[in-house]
Amino acid sequence: MTISRNGGESAESLRLRAEDLFRSGSADEAQVLLIRALAEADREAGTSRAVLLERMGRYLDAASTSWAHDYFEQALAELHEDEPFHSRIKVLCSAGFAYVQQGRPDDGMRLLNEAIALTQGAGDAELETTVYTIAAETLLALGSLDESLDCTRRARRAGMDSGHHHLVIRSYFNEARATYLRTGSVSDAMRIRRVGLKYAAGLGQLETEEGNTLRLALIEDLIEAANWREADKLLGPEMSSGHGSLNEVEETLVRCWFSAWQGRRPATVPPFTELVESSSPLHQAYLLCLALSGAARLKDYRSVEELTGRALRHAEGFLAPPSSGLYIIDALASAIEAQSGRRHTVMHPECAPQRLLEVVERIYPETRRRVAARYELTDGVVSQARALVAAPEEAAQHWDHAILVFRRTHACARLVPALLGRAALCEPGDPHAEMLLVEAERIAEGMQARPYLERITQLRGAAGRSDPTAAALTGRQLEVVALLADGHTDREIAERLGLSVRTVNAHVVQILTRLGVRNRAEAAAWYYRAGPTREA
Template sequence: MSAHGMGPVLVGRAIELAELTRALDAAPGAVLVGGEAGLGKTRLIREFRSVVECDRNGRMLVGGCLELGSDGLPFAPFTTVLRGLVRDIGLDGVAALLPRGDTGGLARLLPEFGDPDTQAASAEERARMFELVLTLLERLAESGPMALVIEDAHWADRSTRDLLSFLIRNVGTAPLLIVVTYRADELHRSHPLRPMLAELGRVERVRRMDVSRLARHDVAALCAGILGHEPDHDLLDRVYARSEGNPLFVEALLDSDGTLACELPESLRDLLLAGVQRLPEETQDALRDASGGGTRIEHRLLSAVTGLDDATLTRVLRPAVAANVLVVDGDGYAFRHALIREALHDDLLPGEHTRLHTRYAQALENDAGLVPPGRLWIELSHHWNAAHDATWALVSAWKAAADTRKAAAHAESLAMKQRVLQLWDRVPDAAERIGADHVEVLREAVRTAELSGEFEQGIKLVTAALREVGTGPENAAVRADLLAHRGRMSFDLARPGFIEDLRTAVALLPAEPPTRARADALITLARFGRLIHGTEEAREAARESLRISRALDDRIVEAHALHALACVDFNYSFDYSTGGMAGEGGVWLGRTRDIAEESGNQELQLQVAVTRSHFYEGAGQHELAIAVARAGLEQAFENGVGRTRGSILASNQAEPLVSLGRWDEARAVLSKAMEQAPPMSIRTSLFVLSGEVAVGHGDLAEAESWLRSAREVTWRKTQDLFAALRLEAALRIEQGRFADAVAAAGLVLECPELPDDARYAWPVLTLATMACAELRGTGLRGTAPPAPAVLDDRPALPLLAERVAALSVQGPLQEAWRLTYSAAATAADGVLERSAWDLAGAAWRDIGQRYNLAVALLWAALAAIHDGDRDAAGVRLREADDLARELGARLLLERVADLTRRARLGGPARPGDANGASLGLTPRELEVLRLVADGQSNRDIAKALFISAKTASVHVSNILGKLGVTSRGEAAATAHRLGLFREPVS
């Protein structure tokens, strides 16, 4: 029997199998296995299973994507995986692997876990389900290496692709290998899998594997496996020429008697059908019937469609199984290769095609138990549509839309609703049949489009619905709802007209009597309007929503209104007596927090965590910001919303880490957040912070790349626009492009009244002013001839000063920027004032910003040099040097060395200047040795350096060998004796 069929020997795939085995040994990770149809990807996976389960004593879970036209079944391969796992370890065994035994979150994948909520699944519930699947897989992998294989990803539905991408991006340290197979020849230019593969290919620990055609000697071995003896030279030549090395073609070309099937046509379809045609006629009929049910079909369903009883069907199919056209798969059958099914199905005449799918639909309607729960209506939708029955295709599509909505498969639900809309005019009584008129279907499709992120389509659907909805007062609520949807989606697509839609939505809803609908519309206007437009409109909208909530006695709406008010009137002044925001904003935020805690409302609690961490960072309370964001992030993951709300909190955790110079920690947080494919609304923050870490480390090319990414999504709000300009100004200064750094402030000058202006304007204006000093020749470089500092051909300094004069100063962080600006402006006027830079340095020291402190010390040292006070300059340079070394700020360290050299200050040798190079230690090994000397375990080292414990162990072993010692204690003693590390700065 063929080695690429069910034979014991795998032909021509030793390299691929070895690569999969190496990936398993190096897990966690993922391998994307592509190749044209018939190259033996499935056979390779079968052989790999023996490696996983026999050689490595691990576990493999396999699920295949199903092909049902363009519809697909949401999460189908994961349903298969879970069903197999339940068979292996039982429901209780699965529950034992999940936090608090919470299997309910998986009910949308497998009904055995409970009855999913009948309401539409929210984005948070969907994210929670994703997190549970990841947790389950990682817990399974704790007992040994594990492989999750998803086959035929070219047929994957949108939901399956989303979950698969999430798992690959977020797998932690457990030895879990994810293998994805797909047909490369199916991936046409617009195929939805193409961008996913491209994105995943850039993820660390993901490798691509292309399965190629067999060489001639491999075809010879394959023929020998099929025939049971070596083929003669002539036969091999003909088989190799005809098959072109495709194993499936080789199998189809060879007859069991050892001759070449010369009568077969050239195309694969004809080859495959020729093999089927050698079977008995009744078997061929049953196979043609089976082809309508997909690659795999349940025995009971095929029995119902064919009209054959169990015994007769078994007898009829036995020749197909013996010929390896069909393989037994659990309680059903699978075609040996999907192309066989496709060839059979495509060979049906139009009338046969219609009648076959009608029989499938009728069989399913007569007995819903023929398919697993949750699949009935989507399969009926597929079959009635293929049978060209517009009425029942519409009805079943509407019911399928409800089922897919419950499963949080929003993209598939949208496709079903669009089918209803496409068929509407062909079904005269459509509204009566589904219990909803055309406008309601459009509104449902709009809601689903927003949930699934299909904003362009959603806006078109809104526009279509608005054309049908009358403009009378009786339709005001419907029009307002549609406009609110369009406004939000327009905002996400960066379309400026969003605010007009939100305003109109509010205007359509009467103020009396007070309604929840108007309160919600007002809160939406306040939330989105404050980000770009003036705050007065947002403030009044929030106040009115607060009045409505109190009139309705609705505490949750009241909390949202109070939160909106606090955000509109954000105040970065820190109240040391309460540890929170000063003024009315602090009172409103405190009340919101109280209601959130008292009600247990998770959404409100996370909103408060986002706002508090944002406030603490803006107020210069970096440690508090980290603590609040970290706790909120943990809560977000516990509640299954790590990808949504958690991504915002990850940004809020990373920002203070960047401010404090804890760049490696920040990079780890940012990397994990970006791997989750976060919403577009927060990507700019992640990009900017990543760029600032790169600037700090001196990786300017990387910083430039992050800046390019940040520029793509910077229009929305001050936090995006000005933060990107902040990164640009800092980067241009490090590149010595001072005029460009000044130019970066141009948009800040043009946009003086954006919300949250001062927090984000101060850094850009200050950096631009420092660049003016460099251009004047009174900066840290001081080597280039002076050049004019201009903006739009006007002197830059007066423009910057005018903008600064209108800025408020709230909290210690903004005060530190103000003092730095003042010192820089004096330098740009040609005067270096040591006291001004010392004041700025003291402000940065008070809030723990070591990088900005080091920069201020450098400028203060420069001023001391100009004053002729070399001792004062030396003191400041030594501290700046210490800080730069602690931070790993390469360019800052070079600035210190350059200024020291130019001033001929020299400098005493330091024990900490030893770098371990003379001992043969690499920089990474020196980092590990530093932690060893601090008494850290391998697990602690791994956590601190974001590596695996195994890698830490390898580093420690290498260090012991290079130092010629036998224990960690001896290594630590040697490091201290040689003075490799200075005492930590308190």
């Protein structure tokens, strides 16, 4: 420990201790030490305040206290010509990232480019790791995905060389996010996060801030991909020790979000509004998405209304595309879903589904413009919101698009309610509805999602009351449709039954006509639903 002239601990010693606390996830405690360090720096001649002010800004953001501060501005003002090389670069990077998040992208990139220029050729792997990590996250916020991925991989190489393992772990999180925005596939993001989590586990870094953040991100991917058993196993028992306030809030909301997906009520319903309000604006859009989804499924309408108001305020301000915009759209879509099917709304008129959809439609084009993926989960989310608000005769096309998107992005958990929404619009006896229900049932059974399985049974009960019966077909036609359902071609059916191909073709036409279906796939779906027909 270094002692200052007045006998107390020096500003530099306090800063180093604060940094250790911050990296272990104790951002609040780190703030307290840094306040002491700033006071000590005022008494120590020649001690730079610029890095102390920059650290304070970072700690405030990470501790979810407030983003309404000017510590980064102060840090820039405190920079002087003989400032140490490392100090100057760290201040430029942090201020640049903060400016982008605050809606000043030009100022932010100017500072960041200055930091990169100073770093190049320095031969300092530790410095490169820090600079390229912040550059990757800034470019990701601006939707510059290729540049972000390039910086992420540079940061990883430098981090492995310098031993900055926490930033290497963070690089996997950043790469997964940028890759997802390029391809739109939940599976792609999940694959990268698995590699990162294996790396963290090998180094014993799972309990760090970065390790826990990566674990929670992978859990969310698994939930979206309907791999609920693995998600439940990875989530494990409830966290008993803190990982920093952001991780604690995130884990609480992820647990509740998962329980709500499963149709279970958590033992303790979290105070959604308080948790979101405790976070900085940098993370609020993401946490709003989790909180609103959980509150909506738990039918906590008071929280839904309060959180919706906060999401609307975010939508009116600067949204660093694509991340914040995607989360706000998802949050507002959850608020729309919470009110669907209710006869009377108890929410403020500004939160009415049609009004919320208008906000979604306003921010969606700009947000989507910065996402490279041809299909992205948010496309399906918006289509589902449109379907819930639209008249029945117009809703089908929106459900169909949502189904297409969720299939392409491998968002299987989202796909199930979309399939059920579309099936509910089908006329009684429409074989297309059974095809949708068969697909939904296969996924829901794997998830063990009781609410969806109950809804499937309910929809089948309604369809069964006017379903075509086996009596509509002759014995020979029953044989043909049985082989058709098993995947045989007309030629194979002809050989099995000793008929000509032309005769089989004629039987198939009659089967489609008598059952009132549009194609062979729908006829196969009818056959598998018929039950006793197979025995006959």
